[in-house]
Amino acid sequence: DTEVTQTPKHLVMGMTNKKSLKCEQHMGHRAMYWYKQKAKKPPELMFVYSYEKLSINESVPSRFSPECPNSSLLNLHLHALQPEDSALYLCASSQGQTQYFGPGTRLLVL
C-alpha cells in the first residue's frame, strides 16, 4: 500500500459544528503533516507530527486541533470554524525526504 488516504473527500459544515478530517497511511512513515490550500494559493503547512508527537505547529488557531492516535492515523478536529477556513486540507506522510500526499478534503464552512 503506497498511498495516503483522506476522508471525507468533501465536507460542508456550519460555524457551530464539530467535525473531523481523517488521514491514513500504511507505509510505515514516521512523519505526518497537515497542509491547508486556499484557491490560487500554494499549500501552507499547518502541523507536523514526528513519531506520533506534535513537532511543528505553524501558529494555527486553536479551532483546529490535530491528533495522532497511532503511527498510521492523523486526525484534524474542527470546531467553531469561520467561513475563511474554507479550503482544501491536504495530509502527507514521509520517511526520508519525499512527502507523499493524499488527495485532500475540500471543506466549505457556511
Next chain:
Amino acid sequence: ILNVEQSPQSLHVQEGDSTNFTCSFPSSNFYALHWYRWETAKSPEALFVMTLNGDEKKKGRISATLNTKEGYSYLYIKGSQPEDSATYLCAFEGGSEKLVFGKGTKLTVNP
C-alpha cells in the same frame, strides 16, 4: 518571509512541444528542492527531490536542474502529451521538514 516563485503561472502548449518552467527560491539555508505534479482531483505526485548544486534528474520525458547558488530550478518536459496536463509545484526545504511551496505552473497540453 520565505518566497518561492514559479513562472509562468500558466502555459498552453501543443502536443509534441517541449516546454520548461522555472522555480526560484532563497539561496541561503538550502536543504532540498522538491518538484510535484498535481492533476485535478488527485494527490500531488512527487517527481524529484534535488539536493546538490548542479544536480540534474530525469524521469521519462521530464527532467529538472538545480542551481542552489543563484536559487533556481528548471523543470523540462520533452514532447508534451495531453496526459502531462497538470499543475507543477515546486517546494523549498530549509532543513526543518517544512516545505514552502510556490503557487505552481498550470500546464495544458492541447491534442
